[in-house]
Amino acid sequence: MKLIIRTYNLKLKHPFTISRETHTIQPSLIVELQSEGYSGFGEATSNPYYKITVDSMKANLEKIIPFIESVTNETPEEFWQKAHQFLQHDMFALCALDLAYNDWYARKQAKKLYELWGYSTDKNPMTDYTIGIDSIEKMVSKMKELPWPIYKIKLGTKEDIAIVTELRKHTNAIFRIDANCGWTVDEALHNAIELKKLGVEFLEQPLKADNWEGHKQLFENSVLPIIADESCIVEEDVAKCHNHFHGVNVKLVKCGGLTPARRMISQAKKLGMKTMVGCMTESTVGISAIAHLLPELDFVDMDGGLLLAEDIATGITLNDGVIQYSDLHGTGVTLIS
Template sequence: MKLILREYNLKLKHTFTISRESIDFQPSLIVELQEDGFSGFGEATSNPYYKTTVPVMMQDLEKIRTLIESTVNETPEDFWSKIHPHLKHDMFALCALDMAYNDLYARQKGKKLYELWNYTTETNPLTDYTIGIASIEKMVEKMEELPWPIYKIKLGTKEDIAIVTELRKRTNAIFRIDANCGWGVEETINNAVALKKLGVEFLEQPLKADNWDGHKEVFKHSVLPIIADESCIIEEDVAKCHNHFHGVNVKLVKCGGLTPGRRMIQEAKKLGLKTMVGCMTESTIGISAIAQLLPQLDYVDMDGALLLAKDIATGVTIDFGKIRYSELNGTGVTLI
């Protein structure tokens, strides 16, 4: 098996702002694994909040190149377990590698990845489309630029209720709110009352990740469901979120890929938590991997490639929130 690493700097259509940062470009690592005429692809983007960069990911993978390339006839689960001890400090790199291996494995088996897992896609959820923080006028403009059935609205400003009030005047779409740790306990509880009246479905990660007492207070008193994101990073975090959140947003780059992501989703279901997978502004390579998990999800945020000025791959396509799979096996991607 041959390991190929590629670095990209993905340009966004608009400056993307959340409560803690703004970006115009998204650095991304693409991992390709080649074997017997087949190629599998995976992706992980950089993220300053999690202190990860593409050069560091590449260095970490280069250190274990021999171990990776010597792999023969292992299941994705066995491969992940073998590699994890060497990359447990860099789950983003592990994610890109795990995605690529799952893609390669399914292609070699002659199946789409979700078929290999025996998932059926009849009840797949629709994806939302994210509106980043900007002036109210600009946020209205971005929403009207792409009519969509579900919008995820980034908040964490002094005008949060005014923003949603103005957006609501323009559409009957479902709203989801992501404050990215930007609110306090009382602020969240109070905002939930106003936002519920404005047709908001749920709130995502309103408090700082480690404020577990605050999470429990909000969980008890919020009139809207609360979904964990920054508080749910790796597999062990799912159980911690029980009785503190109503659901969890699993990010594949944070947990180390599709293999542990599937386990996290199953654990959440056992605990009665709603299941969601979110993206980190990936290209269609990362988004197509997320699409394989759709049959197991209540909600999904997989609009990353739609936010790009130019994509670097083909794979799944999205039309008014509905995901259409590629005809190719594996995750169905092709690098352009």
């Protein structure tokens, strides 16, 4: 099996601001695995919060080329277990590799990935579209630029209620709020009351990731459901989040790919928690992989490709929140640049 690594600086349509950072470019690493006449594609983006760079991922993958070249016909689960031994210190790189292998494996079976897993897509959830922190005027403008049935609004400012109050004047869409660890317990409890009046569906990660006592208080007292993000990174975190959050947002790049994400989603469902998968501003390569998990999800945030000034691949398409799959097998991805 041959490994090909490509790196990109994905330019965003608008500066993207959350409670702790702003960026205009999203560095991304694309993995291609070639064998037996088939190619599979995977992706992982860099992230300063988790101290992950494209260069570090590339270096870690290049170190294990002998292992990759020795791979024959392992199942994706077997492949992940073996690759995890080499990349357990870099789950982002492992994610890109796992996505590519799942894609390759399904293409070889002449099936779409969700078909290989036996999923029915009849009741897929719609994706939200993210509005990053900005002036209220610019946030309204971004929302008007792309009318959408569900918006995920980034907050964590001193004007949070004023922002949502103004946005609500311009749409009847569902609102979801992501504070990216930007609130205190008291702020979250107060804001939840006001935001519920404004048609907000849930709050995502209001508190710092390790504030478990605070998470418990919110879980027991918030008038809105609380979804974990930064507090739920890898598989063992799902159990920790039980009775501290109402649901978990699984990120493929953080947990190491589709293979562990499916296990995390299954565990969360068994614990009676809501399930969500979110993106990390990936191109359509990573977003198309997420799409195959939709039948197992309550919510999804897979708008990464929509946030880009120019995409690097084709695959799934999004129309008014509804996801349409490619006609191709695997994840359905084709690189265009």
